[in-house]
Structure formats: structure tokens, C-alpha cells
Amino acid sequence: MEKTWRWFGPNDPITLEMLRQIGVEGIVTALHSVPLGQVWSREAIREMREFIESRGLRWSVVESLPVTETIKYGGPDRDLQIEIYKESLRNLGKEGVRTVCYNFMPILDWARTDLEYPNPDGTSNLYFNNAEFAYFDINILQREGARNDYPTDVINRMEAMGRLTPEKEQQLIENIIIKTQGFVSGNFSEADFDPVGKFRDLLKLYEGIDKEHLRANMKYFLEAIMPVCDEYGINMCVHPDDPPKPVLGLPRIVTCDEDIRWLLDAVPDRHNGLTFCAGSLSAGIHNDVCLLAEKYAGRTHFAHFRICQVMPDGDFKESSHLDPRLIEVIRTFSRLNPDVPMRVDHAPLMLGDEKMGYNAGYSFHGRMLALGMISGIMATIDTENQKS
Numbered sequence: 001m002e003k004t005w006r007w008f009g010p011n012d013p014i015t016l017e018m019l020r021q022i023g024v025e026g027i028v029t030a031l032h033s034v035p036l037g038q039v040w041s042r043e044a045i046r047e048m049r050e051f052i053e054s055r056g057l058r059w060s061v062v063e064s065l066p067v068t069e070t071i072k073y074g075g076p077d078r079d080l081q082i083e084i085y086k087e088s089l090r091n092l093g094k095e096g097v098r099t100v101c102y103n104f105m106p107i108l109d110w111a112r113t114d115l116e117y118p119n120p121d122g123t124s125n126l127y128f129n130n131a132e133f134a135y136f137d138i139n140i141l142q143r144e145g146a147r148n149d150y151p152t153d154v155i156n157r158m159e160a161m162g163r164l165t166p167e168k169e170q171q172l173i174e175n176i177i178i179k180t181q182g183f184v185s186g187n188f189s190e191a192d193f194d195p196v197g198k199f200r201d202l203l204k205l206y207e208g209i210d211k212e213h214l215r216a217n218m219k220y221f222l223e224a225i226m227p228v229c230d231e232y233g234i235n236m237c238v239h240p241d242d243p244p245k246p247v248l249g250l251p252r253i254v255t256c257d258e259d260i261r262w263l264l265d266a267v268p269d270r271h272n273g274l275t276f277c278a279g280s281l282s283a284g285i286h287n288d289v290c291l292l293a294e295k296y297a298g299r300t301h302f303a304h305f306r307i308c309q310v311m312p313d314g315d316f317k318e319s320s321h322l323d324p325r326l327i328e329v330i331r332t333f334s335r336l337n338p339d340v341p342m343r344v345d346h347a348p349l350m351l352g353d354e355k356m357g358y359n360a361g362y363s364f365h366g367r368m369l370a371l372g373m374i375s376g377i378m379a380t381i382d383t384e385n386q387k388s
């Protein structure tokens with residue numbers, strides 16, 4: 001497997017020189033400065049590619065080329081936005097960047113309630129608390145009918161929390177709307193004056209859009225871009241939804257075995273593939289991540305290695321990269337798709353990472369330690385394979 005690393009561009013405090021020292025071979029990045037919905041020009045792509053190559057690395061994967069909301073809800077300008085998307089893909093193809101990760105989650109990208117959930121050893125992890133999420137939905141967003149979307153035990157836990165302090169409420173808003181995904185989806189930024197109001201406006205766009213409708217829009221998008229992917233050999237790989245279930249009244253369609261089967265069969269082109277994010281999939285108790293790896297490794301173009309532990313109450317926490325399930329997933333990939341680019345996904349915050357200007361989940365020391373662990377697992381599996 002190719003060892004890659006998500007790097008956030010020339011302003012990232014973690015430099016390409018540092019990454020070479022820790023065994024990274026390929027870079028995963030995006031043109032973060034291009035506003036959502038605009039073409040990625042060939043010149044800008046070339047500039048990024050040459051910057052990476054001048055440091056002895058390669059641009060292996062784009063993460064993400066964001067799909068604008070209008071394509072997801074099927075707005076009047078969706079065909080125009082699809083043309084823009086196709087133009088960016090052509091430009092990437094011409095520059096030889098041929099693996100493109102994206103997601104089809106309405107409005108939000110991945111969501112967490114806590115970005116620094118403390119571990120007994122002093123490190124911290126990302127955490128999803130269902131009761132706090134319900135609190136955000138019901139009391140802060142005040143979405144109509146929200147209460148009916150949660151099981152009684154979650155509502156009871158939420159009520160037991162009482163009224164949160166304004167600081168805690170503010171933190172939930174930042175964690176759920178801005179910090180985890182704002183910079184990825186391009187929908188929100190730190191500068192947003194009223195993110196909750198903006199979120200409510202975006203929610204209106206999805207009124208009446210159910211799972212079937214969203215699926216039809218995804219199929220429409222994929223069918224429209226496949227000819228360009230075929231021409232340039234571009235592998236599209238959709239990132240699973242995280243958490244893998246409907247949230248805030250929004251449908252989600254890449255959450256489980258049946259969804260993955262549907263999306264691969266709906267557009268049965270090899271270039272329509274998957275980002276196998278073991279972490280996102282394992283956040284759903286309904287998913288057997290080892291079985292999914294076995295089934296879908298062949299249609300996977302990019303692998304994200306991390307794993308979640310679901311608690312008895314349904315909350316989940318991102319946990320150790322040495323989890324036996326993750327070892328099994330890596331074993332499966334080394335057998336069924338040994339050349340796939342892989343990267344460490346989220347990792348703990350540790351050893352002063354908080355002082356280094358990081359994006360949530362993307363710490364330096366935490367990811368470096370995880371890459372060390374995963375490199376060890378891969379080397380062990382390779383040695384075993386050579387012996388047998």
C-alpha cells in the first residue's frame with residue numbers, strides 16, 4: 001500500500017520535509033484556497049503538483065473535490081455546477097492526479113460533539129455524544145420535529161444534562177458546524193457571524209428531499225461525470241457518511257452495506273468507487289467493518305485507517321489504531337488491493353499537538369504515532385506473506 005498523508009497545503013505547519021522523514025510516500029491534499037463551486041484551473045493544479053514533487057513526494061489523492069449543495073439537493077444550477085466539476089476533473093486528469101475523494105453528505109461533512117475527549121493517559125480523542133447532539137438539534141438549532149428523531153433513552157440523557165452554559169453551547173456549535181467539517185465542505189468558515197442561522201437556511205434547501213431523492217441525485221451526478229473519468233482514468237471514491245446515519249433531519253446514503261452495494265451497482269463503472277474509511281463505517285453498530293473490507297476492497301481506490309468504539313449507549317469514540325479489527329482490515333487490503341493508497345485518518349491529540357495549529361483530528365504527533373503503528377502492521381503482514 002502507498003503510505004499517504006493528508007497535508008493542508010503550503011501553510012500547513014507540518015511541512016513536506018517533515019513528512020519525508022517519517023516515511024510518507026504520497027500526499028493527499030486539495031486546493032483549499034479555491035472557493036466552493038469554482039473550477040480548479042490547470043495552472044493552479046500544476047503549481048501544487050510541482051511544489052509537492054520538488055520536495056521529493058507525489059500528489060497521490062485529491063481530498064476533497066467538494067460537491068456543491070446544489071448538486072446534492074438538485075437545484076436549478078446543478079447542471080452548471082456539474083460542468084464546473086467536470087472541468088476540474090479534466091484539469092486534474094491532464095496533470096496526472098487521478099484519485100479523487102469526495103462525499104455526498106448534505107450540508108455537513110463529518111460531525112462530532114467533542115474534539116478533545118480526555119483519555120486516562122493525558123491524550124484526547126474525537127467523541128460523539130448522542131445526548132449532546134440531540135441537545136444541539138432540539139435546543140440550539142430548534143429544528144421542527146427534532147425531538148421525534150431521537151430514541152427515549154437519548155432524550156432522557158439529554159434532559160438529565162439540564163441547561164448547558166452559554167460557553168458549552170457555543171462550543172457545541174463550533175464543533176458540530178464549523179471545526180469538524182467547515183473547512184472541508186466549504187459551506188462554513190470561522191468568520192461566519194451566525195452559523196446556526198446559515199445552517200437553518202441550508203436546511204430549507206433539503207425540505208422534501210428523502211433518501212430516494214438523494215440517491216437519484218447522486219446517480220445523476222455520477223452518470224454525468226463518468227465519461228470524463230473514463231477518458232482521463234480518474235478514480236472517484238466517495239467517503240462514507242460520518243456518523244453513518246441520518247442527522248439533523250437530513251438523509252444520508254453512504255452508511256452501510258446496502259448503501260454501498262446500491263451506489264456501486266447504480267453506476268457500474270470501475271471509476272465509480274469507494275474511499276474505505278474504516279473509522280466512519282465502524283461508528284455504526286450495524287456495520288461489520290472487516291466484512292465490508294472483504295466485500296468492497298476491490299472497488300476501493302483509497303483507504304482511511306482509523307477505528308471507532310461504539311459504547312453501550314450508542315455514543316462513539318475514536319480509538320487505537322492497534323484495534324484487532326483495524327489489523328484485520330489492513331490484512332484484507334494487503335491481500336485484495338495491495339497497491340491502494342492509504343492514509344492515517346484522525347488520530348489522538350498528544351505531546352503538545354494542541355500548540356501546533358492543527359485541524360480537528362489531524363494532529364501531528366498522534367498521526368505520526370499511528371502511521372508508525374500501521375507501518376509495523378503492514379510490514380508484519382508483508383513478511384508473513386513472503387514466508388507462505
Ligand code: DNO
Binds near residue numbers: 110242280
Ligand atoms: C473523516 C475524514 C473527512 C473526509 C471528508 C471527505 O473520516 O476522512 O475529513 O476527508 O469527509 O470528504
Ligand code: MN
Binds near residue numbers: 277279280304345
Ligand atoms: Mn475518513
